[in-house]
Amino acid sequence: MTDQLTVPSAAPSPAAEPSPWWRDAVIYQIYPRSFADSDGDGIGDLPGIRSRLPYLRDLGVDAVWLSPFYASPQADAGYDVADYRTVDPMFGTLADAAALITDAHGLGLRVIVDLVPNHSSDQHEWFRRALAEGPGSPLRDRYHFRAGQGPDGSLPPNDWRSIFGGPAWTRTTNADGSPGQWYLHLFAPEQPDFNWDHPAVADEFRTILRFWLDLGVDGFRIDVAHGLVKAEGLPDVGATTEWHLLDVGVSPCFDRDGVHDIYRSWRRILDEYPGERIAVAEAWAPSLDRVANYVRPDELHQAFNFSYLGTAWEAGAQRQVIDDSLATLRTVGAPATWTLSNHDVVRHTNRLLQTDAGDVAGRRPTAVDPVAGLRRARAATLLLLALPGSAYLFQGEELGLPEVVDLPPEVRQDPAFHRASGQDGYRDGCRVPIPWEGDRAPYGFGPPDGPSWLPQPASWAALSVAAQQGDPGSTLELYRAALALRRADPALGAADNLSWRDAPDGLLVFDRAPHFRCTVNMTAAPVRLPLPGRALLTSGPVDLSGTEVEIPADTTIWWAV
Structure with a gap:
């Protein structure tokens, strides 16, 4: 990987207004x-x-x-x-x-x-108190508690599914042991969703x-x-x-x-x-x-x-x-x-x-x-x-x-x-x-x-x-x-200055300002191109000794052009 660790020695030109970090x-x-x-x-x-x-x-x-x-x-x-x-x-x-x-x-x-x-944990103070105080607790309004569907409320309030699988609702148990309201959790039952309308x-x-x-x-x-x-x-x-x-x-x-x-x-x-x-x-x-x-x-x-x-x-x-x-x-x-x-x-x-x-x-x-x-x-x-x-x-x-x-x-x-x-x-x-x-x-x-x-x-x-x-x-x-190259080179990072170059099928080639080019071979075979400049960094071994370069499969090269 020729010149892999080469970093430009010149500091970037000072910008008129520093970009937010x-x-x-x-x-x-x-x-x-x-x-x-x-x-x-x-x-x-x-x-x-x-x-x-x-x-x-x-x-x-x-x-x-x-x-x-x-x-x-x-x-x-x-x-x-x-x-x-x-x-x-x-x-x-x-x-x-x-x-x-x-x-x-x-x-x-x-x-x-x-x-x-x-969402919070079901061990969050608000949720623990909401369960302990039972239906009518003001703290239940900070989550999504609902009555179930069906004659006995045994069905979830709606058909939402948890991201982790299964219903997005879990039924509570009242203090007397009877089935209670349901609460919403788009993730695990231990993660009740907050009600952001409160x-x-x-x-x-x-x-x-x-x-x-x-x-x-x-x-x-x-x-x-x-x-x-x-x-x-x-x-x-x-x-x-x-x-x-x-x-x-x-x-x-x-x-x-x-x-x-x-x-x-x-x-x-x-x-x-x-x-x-x-x-x-x-x-x-x-x-x-x-x-x-x-x-x-x-x-x-x-x-x-x-x-x-x-x-x-x-x-x-x-x-x-x-x-x-x-x-x-x-x-x-x-x-x-x-x-x-x-x-x-x-x-x-x-x-x-x-x-x-x-x-x-x-x-x-x-x-x-x-x-x-x-x-x-x-x-x-x-x-x-x-x-x-x-x-x-x-x-x-x-x-x-x-x-x-x-x-x-x-x-x-x-x-x-x-x-x-x-x-x-x-x-x-x-x-x-x-x-x-x-x-x-x-x-x-x-x-x-x-x-x-x-x-x-x-x-x-x-x-x-x-x-x-x-x-x-x-x-x-x-x-x-x-x-190190990215930090040293003002062409990289915040500036929105990408321009595509013509390239063979399966390759991406783009410039970032006049002096930086990135070439990516996304094909399964090497591709030969004219050497565009000096290689700054390669993602894998590349022979850079001639006037052309053979870019191996799944390889990216950064160039100074």
């Missing part, structure tokens, strides 16, 4: 229980994350996003929150969170935390935002941002199939127009604070036009581009989704936000090679050729990092970690795994703790020979940070080189 930021998602375990209990924690912050600085990211670490019974890995202002003891203390934020800022890293406003809910979350902003966080990733508002009267869907978060279409419980008033009020709060605090929406919507509504100038700053994540590795489809994304977001003045992996989908080392064209988001992971999977994943990463806008990376992808597809049923903890349908329950495979060093588990995730909450494969010794550090052919060093 988030418009071209590279943000690294940390899944706290799987990142670093400081106390040897097998579960990652905030002190563990804090100890590894220098690694993230050296990797070259701009910010970290932490999945939930709030007080929680952990029915859904912390996305069932019992107290939004308290750190769960398994992760540490509020003082640990404050210290982490302080250290991150000292290293030049911003901190984004998860916010879960669609003013107390809106008031509570405004104070939660301020609590964490006052502690110093730089923003929020909003879980199920499209789900807060439900259609008036909670009408039937009329469909008999299960819903899946990755393909939610038009429905009475997702992407309702009422959510936008909520986010306008949140934007006003964020704008009160110095330092460009932000919010990013996890918004699964039927179209890019609908996603763009979340990032209008007076609403949120970013929205994940799940259309891109779910696009097959095919040149025509990739070009179309890139063009559509940039054009749509341009209408609202927002940057595109690109990602390939997260804690809910199959890692792209596997997903991009899976052959089920109807499931490119990879709900059900399958084993793939690890060499071919990593080659395609590396090419996809360089494509993503060459696109205008912001990028999100998921922990471990910089190590080339594959999806763990052979976890035994007894260790799986995804709440949907043992259900017959819905979300499928295969998310544990992307959540296995990452390897740091050593030749046996837990590979530096925790103390030597200590436990890890999910088992790590024996093959991961060769993928650890220590094993890859300093190896110019490693995936870790590819990420470091790409992020």
Whole structure:
């Protein structure tokens, strides 16, 4: 990989007006229980994350996003929150969170935390009191409690289905033992949905935002941002199939127009604070036009581009989704936000090679050729990092970690795994703790020979940070080189300056300003082209010795032209 680590020595020309940091930021998602375990209990924690912050600085990211670490019974890995202002003891203390934020800022890293406003835990004080006080309790109005259908109320109030499978309703039991009302949960029964029509809910979350902003966080990733508002009267869907978060279409419980008033009020709060605090929406919507509504100038700053994540590795489809994304977001003045992996989908080392064209988001992971999977994943990463806008990376992808597809049923903890349908329950495979060093588990995730909450494969010794550090052919060093180039080159990132070049079928070739070009071979065979300039970075081995270049299959090259 000729000149793989070459970084331009000249500083970028000063801009007349600095672009807001988030418009071209590279943000690294940390899944706290799987990142670093400081106390040897097998579960990652905030002190563990804090100890590894220098690694993230050296990797070259701009910010970290932490999945939930709030007080929680952990029915859904912390996305069932019992107290939004308290750190769960398994992760540490509020003082640990404050210290982490302080250290991150000292290293030049911003901190984004998860916010879960669609639902709480069934152990949240409001919900526990609502159950204890019974029908007529004012606290029941803060959730969706309803009488059942049928003569004896034994049928759910409507036909809505849980994302995790089964009915979206659970019936309560009254104090005298008789069957009671039903409550709505679009996810697990332990995750009752808030009623966002109730003013107390809106008031509570405004104070939660301020609590964490006052502690110093730089923003929020909003879980199920499209789900807060439900259609008036909670009408039937009329469909008999299960819903899946990755393909939610038009429905009475997702992407309702009422959510936008909520986010306008949140934007006003964020704008009160110095330092460009932000919010990013996890918004699964039927179209890019609908996603763009979340990032209008007076609403949120970013929205994940799940259309891109779910696009097959095919040149025509990739070009179309890139063009559509940039054009749509341009209408609202927002940057595109690109990602390939997260804690809910199959890692792209596997997903991009899976052959089920109807499931490119990879709900059900399958084993793939690890060499071919990593080659395609590396090419996809360089494509993503060459696109205008912001990028999100998921922990471990910089190590080339594959999806763990052979976890035994007894260790799986995804709440949907043992259900017959819905979300499928295969998310544990992307959540296995990452390897740091050593030749046996837990590979530096925790103390030597200590436990890890999910088992790590024996093959991961060769993928650890220590094993890859300093190896110019490693995936870790590819990420470091790409992020260094991206940071040094003013053509990359925020500027919306992509122009396509003519290319053979199966290739994508585009320029970013006059001096930067990206070439991607998405075919299964090498393609020969005239050498356009000096290679800055290649995703795999390429012979660059002649006046032409043969670009191997599933390979991306960055050029200085």
